[in-house]
Amino acid sequence: MILHGGWGYEIYPFDRQIAALSPDYHVVIPDRSGYGRSPRLDRQETDFHHRAAVETWAVIDALGLEQPTLWGHSDGAIIALLMGLSAPHRLHQVIVEATHFLRNKPSSRQFFETMIEDPDGLGERVVSTLERDHGARWRDLIRMNGDAWLRIASDPSAPTPDLYGGRLGEFQVPNLVIHGARDPRTEPGELQDLRAALERRDGSRNHFVVLTDGGHSPHSERATAEEVTRIALAFLKQEAVHPVGSNAT
DSSP: OOOOBBBSHHHHHEEEEEEEETTOOOOOOOOTTTTTTTTOOSSOOOHHHHHHHHHHHHHHHHHHSSSSEEETTTTHHHHHHHHHHOGGGGGOEEEEEEOOBBEEEEHHHHHHHHHHHHHHGOHHHHHHHHHHHHHGGGGHHHHHHHHHHHHHOTTTTTTSTTTTTTTTGGOOOOOOEEEETTTTTTTTTHHHHHHHHHHTTSOOOOOEEETTTTOOOTTTTTTTHHHHHHHHHHHHHOOOOOOTTTTTT
16 A cells, blocks of 8 residues: 655656556555545644544555555655554555654755745646646645644644654564655754664664665656665565665665
8 A cells, every 4th residue: 555645646656666566466545635536624733644544544444455565655654654653463564765753844844835835836847746636726735734744843742853752663564664865855864863763672673775866755756766666576575675786875
């Protein structure tokens, strides 16, 4: 099951990965509430990742999926990690790509403000894709997501600076972390904090791949898409994950 990011599925499509996975896997890509053809939302609350995790469990139950593998991108990756924390026995594997660790993202504040104040300024290609995916409501959706992230950053009730309540060290589901070294949504030191938080308490390591040429969507970027697909397939088949070439560290 693929869990899309905060702008929906079409802006960062998984076309290459679907083609590679389809012969052996049943690929499910639900639109969360507020996105695509799902019911609209008027507001995303600061706990919208948790709400989306509950909603995704309901989709899994409705489809009768037993121990699915989740591939979450950006906001979807946060949701996948939260689901793994809440019910690890219900998942087979988890791939988290371009996830976030910190609640406060100072380097992205201007980006979130642009989402709220000038969504048309995101660029012609982005605008046309969002309109195709979400229809006339796309501006409301983008403003809503940017506003939610700004409120998450300043939420006084948050128990920890990270998005997971300091619990990532408890994560038990076999996982692969894929991240672009050039991800503009990643704060200085955030990737290192994420890696340290996910370290297994028994001393073993998770699969953690950083692509030197990758941005916020390695799976759909020309420089990294092929490598991401190869690494993900190896992980899903429980083979050794060996990034190759100068593109991975």
